[in-house]
Amino acid sequence: MQVTAKERGFYGGGIKDPGDTFELTDKKHFSDQWMVKGREAPAKEAAKFTGYVAARSAGGKFVVKDSAGQMVGTFSGTKAEAEDEAERLNQGGDIAPAKEGEGSDDLPDA
Numbered sequence: 730m731q732v733t734a735k736e737r738g739f740y741g742g743g744i745k746d747p748g749d750t751f752e753l754t755d756k757k758h759f760s761d762q763w764m765v766k767g768r769e770a771p772a773k774e775a776a777k778f779t780g781y782v783a784a785r786s787a788g789g790k791f792v793v794k795d796s797a798g799q800m801v802g803t804f805s806g807t808k809a810e811a812e813d814e815a816e817r818l819n820q821g822g823d824i825a826p827a828k829e830g831e832g833s834d835d836l837p838d839a
Contacts, residue, residue, distance in 0.1 A: 730756050736763035781818040783811035793818065802826075 730753045734745040740758065745751060750768050753759060759766070781801060786792040791811035793801045802824040804814050818824065 730759065730766065731768065732759065732764040732766055733768055734763060735765050738763040781815040783808060783815050 731750060732753055733750045734747050736747060738745050738760070741751065741754070745763075780796045781793050783791050784794045784800075785808075786800075786805065790805045791808045793804050793811055793815045795801050801818070804811065804825065806814070
């Protein structure tokens with residue numbers, strides 16, 4: 730029986746990578762966990778990119794961070810609000826600029 734690996738697996742003394750087509754010596758060896766019958770493996774669904782995530786900050790507040798772990802913008806709020814803001818940014822929304830008076834400590838820049 731001819732099969733194609735849909736996940737990495739081991740058969741016939743060697744590693745089979747996704748997309749490798751090979752013959753089974755016995756039909757009982759078929760595993761639907763990592764093989765499909767035939768020459769073509771079904772296309773895998775691409776993982777959803779979540780570049781922005783809600784993260785706990787100081788004082789029990791939540792902020793939004795990018796995939797590098799850096800805080801994005803000046804948003805601070807509850808967990809639900811931070812998750813909503815992260816989802817909005819992941820959908821292509823713009824990072825909101827700081828509001829008047831926010832982030833200003835009236836100290837001169839160094």
